[in-house]
Amino acid sequence: MTDPIVDAAPALDFDLKSLPKVSLHDHLDGGLRPATIIELAEAVGHTLPSTDPVALRQWFRESADSGSLVRYLETFDHTIAVMQTKEGLARVAKEFVEDLADDGVVYGEIRWAPEQHLQKGLTLDEVVDAVQEGLDAGVDAVEESGGQIQVGQLITAMRHADRGQEIAELAVRHRYNGAIGFDIAGAEDGFLPSRFKDAFTYLAEHNFPATVHAGEAAGLESIQSALVDGRALRLGHGVRIAEDITVEFEDAEGEEADDDAEDTIGMVTLGEVAGWVRDRGIALEICPSSNLQTGAIANFGEGIENHPLDMLYQLGFNVTINTDNRLMSGVTLTDEFELLVETFDYDLDDLLELTLNAAESSFLPLDEKEALVEYINDAYANLG
Incomplete structure (x- = not known):
């Protein structure tokens, strides 16, 4: 499989890492530093595949690079195991923020599932408090070093479990303590968002926003359920919405032709679900390397060049670019931007539009969102 990290320098005359970025889809338990995992594992007596940071990082990458979502998710057994104490959660959250800021991220929504961090006796409220303590410490550390970043928690329920209502209530309970949105994650195929229909109704009644993992391991039925049952304002990944788009190629005389033939015209037809998602600006939290x-994206081809994100972007979908799990995928948001530049010849205007898409799709209050958009626009304008 092609390595999703592009080694060649982008054909741009500015530093991609310095660009202000917005991260909407980044899992807390997927962004740990290998050295931290090793230290925390030793403290709690958890056995790892390796106690060498370089070798451990490579193990995570190879395990995640299997082409299987199931095996990809297995890597989290080790990260979650070391996130079961207040100290462990706070440290991971603090370092997470510092690493985002180092990558140029100025606003990040950090998703994680509190129900997975109760093995050492902590309560749901205690783990949320511990993570928020770490996030606050991370923001303070970034500011002390001369940087700036704003972050929030996306409280996540595991879709194969039966704690959706409890986790929804937890999220609302912490809405003034860092929680800014709700999500469901985990094994998507076979576990439709409709399982948590009552929880999503509760969230809507309390005016609390939701993004829903859909359109990654499952297709249109999952996306439709996320929209209807989940009242999703964003789709986590959402990439398989492209399965509801038909492209027919005709030559100059109107005859059917292959897509690689000369002088062909592509006729695009959006299905009802795809049309709804595009026309209402429902954000797609696309994670290129992870996908x-x-x-x-197996239905579209094997290489990153076959990722439908460019088609979706060109058709006017609200595409945002994210990392998903930086440890497992071995990427940063800068790497993902480099990948787009290298693969699809994106330029500064494209990267700005994708970043603004993310800023405008954030769960920030309107005044803070407008300030973020203004900051990003000013930073890009100053590049010239």
């Missing part, structure tokens, strides 16, 4: 690794 390649987990097989989410």
Whole structure:
């Protein structure tokens, strides 16, 4: 499989890492530093595949690069195991923020599932408090070093479990303590968002926003359920919405032709679900490298060049670019931008539009969202 990290320098005359970025889809338990995992594992007596940071990082990458979402998710057994204490959660959250800021991220929504961090006796409220303590410490550390970043928690329920209502209530309970949105994650295929229909209704009644993992391991039925049952304002990944788009190629005389033939015209037809998602600006939280690794884009081709994100972007979908799990995929948001530049010849205007899409699709209050958009626009304008 092609390595999703592009080694060649982008054909741009500015530093991609310095660009202000917005991260909407980044899992807390997927972004740990290998050295931290090793230290925390030793403290709690958890056995790892390796106690060498370089070798451990490579193990995570190889395991995630299998093309199977199931095997990809197995890597989280080790990260979650070391996130079961207040100290462990706070440290991971603090370092997570510092690493985002180092990558140029100025606003990040950090998703994680509190129900997975109760093995050492902590309560749901205690783990949320511990993570928020770490996030606050991370923001303070970034500011002390001369940087700036704003973050929030996306409280996530595991879709194969039966704690959706409880986790929804937890999220609302912490809405003034860092929680800014709700999500469901985990094994998508066979576990429709409709399982949590009552929880999503509760969230809507309390005016609390939701993004829903859909359109990654499952297709249109999952996306439709996310929209209807989940009242999703964004789709986590959402890449398989492209399965509801038909492209027919005709030559100059109107005859059917192959897509690689000369002088062809592509006629695009959006299905009802795709049309709804595009026309209402429902954000797609696309994670290019992760989508390649987990097989989410297998129906479109094997290489990153076959990822439908460019088609979706050109058709006017609200595409945002994200990392998903930086440790497992071995990427940063800068790497993902480099990948787009290298693969699809994106330029500064494209990267700005994708970043603004993310800023405008954030769960920030309107005044803070407008300030973020203004900051990003000013930073890009100053590049010239």
